[in-house]
Amino acid sequence: MGHDLERLLRLPPDRGMVVLQRSPLWFPLMVMDSPTPSPPSNFDPSAAPGSMGVDRAHWRSQILTNPMAAEPYAALGELLRQSGQVAGAIEAWCKALALEPQRETWYAGALAAFDGWLKLPSIYETEAALWQARSNYAQGLDRLIGLTRSHPALMQLALQAIALRVPFYLNYQGQDDRALQAQYGAWVCQTLATVFPDLAPLQPRRPRERSSGDRLRIGYFSSHFYHHSVMKTHLGWLRHADRDRLEIYSYYAGNRWDATTDEARRLSDRFAFWETGNDFNPQRYAAFCRAAWQDQLDVAVMLDVGMDSVMYLIGGWRFAPVQCATWGHPVTTGLPTVDYYLSSDRMEPPQAETHYSETLICLPGLGIAYERPPIAPQPQLDRAQLGLADDEVVYLCCQSLYKYLPQADRLWVEIAQAVPRARLVFLASPFPEAAPPFAQRLAAAFAAAGLAFADHCTILPPQSQTQFWQLNQLADVFLDSIDWSGCNSALEAIAAGLPVVTLPGALMRGRHAAAILTELGLTETIAQTPEDYCDLAIGLGCDRAWRQNLRLEIAQRSARVFNQIHGVRALETFYESAVQRRQQECTPCPIAQAGT
Known part of the structure; x- marks a missing residue:
């Protein structure tokens, strides 16, 4: 489909119609032959869903008359999206935006079509429905990546698609997701480096120069620095940190602020907060990333990649010569910018390393210092x-x-x-x-x-x-x-x-x-x-x-x-050894890059 689009964009108008007849766009145009009134000149298809069911013949005639006019493709894209024909909808929207990229309101329609490929249900009616949804996701992800890579102008839409939808429900299907996660993670990194070319050079390729008395700078990144399961499991890494060995830098990308947030702030030598709001803001996002790079971290730890889209947008960059993820969301990130996955030797099965794109590190016991919940001896409820x-x-x-x-x-x-x-x-x-x-x-x-x-x-x-x-x-x-x-x-x-x-x-x-x-x-x-x-x-x-x-x-x-700290001490020893190994390596760290 991406190749059809590229060919269509390169052809002159008199040839474009021929290719269109062989593309996924053609079939829906053949449904009706009776003419319909022309739409008003200010017609916005993405703002008027459901209004085009009777207009297929009109858009057919418009495209046949002028294949290089943008508006008919936008209208057709919305029509196809509403009818569930995602592939054709995306091709139509992309054609419209390639012809008129300044029509900002059209991006919402195109993004809605993109989302049709990545959306998964939360509840499956049958096991067969689960497998069908998984197959649809895999095919859709492959097509979406192929389309955005074949037409670089669409990378901005790819960024919006990543910001809108994370493969959260994929990981609840009970399967090994490494291959799909790696495909998604590589796409995230390439998209970020393409859309933000000024940020890509800021990624560290080698460790910073440290004097003998310098403590390691450990950066913890999370979108859940508040009362949440991620903090219940992993805030102990901050509570019980050996401050003679480590400086703690925390980076919070989220919206909620509560007593747990206050505690995390007190436990940190530096605490950076990006209030993400309801919509992705590229400027504030870039400022947050720049602030983290200025801190020159030795180790960056992504606590919860996969819980939401924000952590993919952060984890897709390299913030330290040693970059780790852990099981705030217990699935491999698939990100080529993440070197290690910090897990628990009690929790991992045999041959667990095959489930991760990262190098698996198993900490002793549960690997966390979980605080005992303050449960009253007797319940007040009955x-x-x-x-x-x-x-x-x-x-x-x-x-x-x-x-x-x-x-x-x-x-x-x-x-x-x-x-x-x-x-x-x-x-x-x-x-x-x-x-x-x-x-x-x-x-x-x-x-x-x-x-x-x-x-x-x-x-x-x-x-x-x-x-x-x-x-x-x-x-x-x-x-x-x-x-x-x-x-x-x-x-x-x-x-x-x-x-x-x-x-x-x-x-x-x-x-x-x-x-x-x-x-x-x-x-x-x-x-x-x-x-x-x-x-x-x-x-x-x-x-x-x-x-x-x-x-x-x-x-x-x-x-x-509860409150077992031997895993925390082992974690800190790992940090030191990983930084030392990186200092001894001759090759630079892998980073997010465009076109890879």
């Missing part, structure tokens, strides 16, 4: 206030709903069938719009087994932090999600004394709870197969004494997973 009965066996299934894949639905049904008065409690947060399609899918699975969803399942509204902790205290069993395990939620369950059942997955992100239980020395509720998972969940649901015994053991051992 079950009745949450719509739960005292005689029910409450299974807490508290992960984000997009972690629950359709192939695991049968497990919840089997547990409900086997345990009298079983109640599976899900949470609608953090994206309440996912609850209706999830409930509909799970209700169908229960109905197929002759069970009523409402008799066995509850989806609670979003809970405050304190309410969530109390919910853990009121529950009987914590059921971990399959393929993407809970980390913060599992640690909070342990702090509340709640028994945890988990099934380790094939990837690090499916092994958090198993790592926590292994660190505690409580491995009896770690399943080996889905059938084993069901048996453990059913056994705990039916055996109150077993549950109580586990609660006592959790209370006795829980200190093993």
Whole structure:
């Protein structure tokens, strides 16, 4: 498709029509033959969605008459986008913008068409739907990258597409995403270096000159320096940093500011804040990047690449001779500017290095210093206030709903069938719009087994932090999600004394709870197969004494997973050795470059 566009742009008007007849744009133009009135001269297709269904014959005649006129292509692009024909829509919009790049309002329409290739659903109705969505994404990403690379004038649109959509939901499909992430990451770096040619030379190629007494300058970059799961897991790296060895520089690109932000600021020798707002601002973004480069960091650590688009726009540059990512979002970044991935030796499976484009570094234990949640000894809530009965066996299934894949639905049904008065409690947060399609899918699975969803399942509204902790205290069993395990939620369950059942997955992100239980020395509720998972969940649901015994053991051992700093010390030793290795290397650091 990109080659068709380039050929069309190079041809004179009398030849352009011939190529157009062979392109994806032609078919929709053949649908109607009756003439329609011409649009007003100030017609803006991107501002009037839905208005062009009757105008196909008009745009056909306009393109046939003058293939180098921009407005018919823009109108056609919007028409095709509305009808789901993404490839043709993008080609039409790109043709329009190539002819009239000054029409700024058209970029919104083109961007909406681009987004059609990268958008993924949060909830899948079936496993087949998941695989189809994955295939569509892979094909769309390949086409989108090919199009923007074949026509450099469209790189500005590529930047906007990256700023609009991050492959967040891709990583929740339970598959090894390394190849797709690497493809996306390379595209991000090339796009940044092309659109911001004045920033590209600022990237460090070699370590700075340091005197013998200089501490290492460590820069932590995040879009979540506030009360969030990323800070719960990783703020301990700042809290317990050895200030005789390190200077801490923190770079926050986000919008929220709370007590956690204040703490991070106090823990930092320098704290830079870019209030990102709702729309991407290239000038403020560039100023934020320039400020970070001026600090001449020795090590840059991206805490949460993949959680949102901002961290891809930051991680796509090199800010230090040694650049790392870690598991604030536990998936490889795919960015060629990131050298190392900082993980946990408890969480990684065998041959884990094949899952990462970065060099994998496994820190001892959990690799973090997680602060024990300040949970009150007794909950103030009772079950009745949450719509739960005292005689029910409450299974807490508290992960984000997009972690629950359709192939695991049968497990919840089997547990409900086997345990009298079983109640599976899900949470609608953090994206309440996912609850209706999830409930509909799970209700169908229960109905197929002759069970009523409402008799066995509850989806609670979003809970405050304190309410969530109390919910853990009121529950009987914590059921971990399959393929993407809970980390913060599992640690909070342990702090509340709640028994945890988990099934380790094939990837690090499916092994958090198993790592926590292994660190505690409580491995009896770690399943080996889905059938084993069901048996453990059913056994705990039916055996109150077993549950109580586990609660006592959790209370006795829980200190093993909270405020442990041996991983932090190992991290700092790694920083020193990585900087030393970089100083000894003869070749310069890889950086984001245009045209690579």
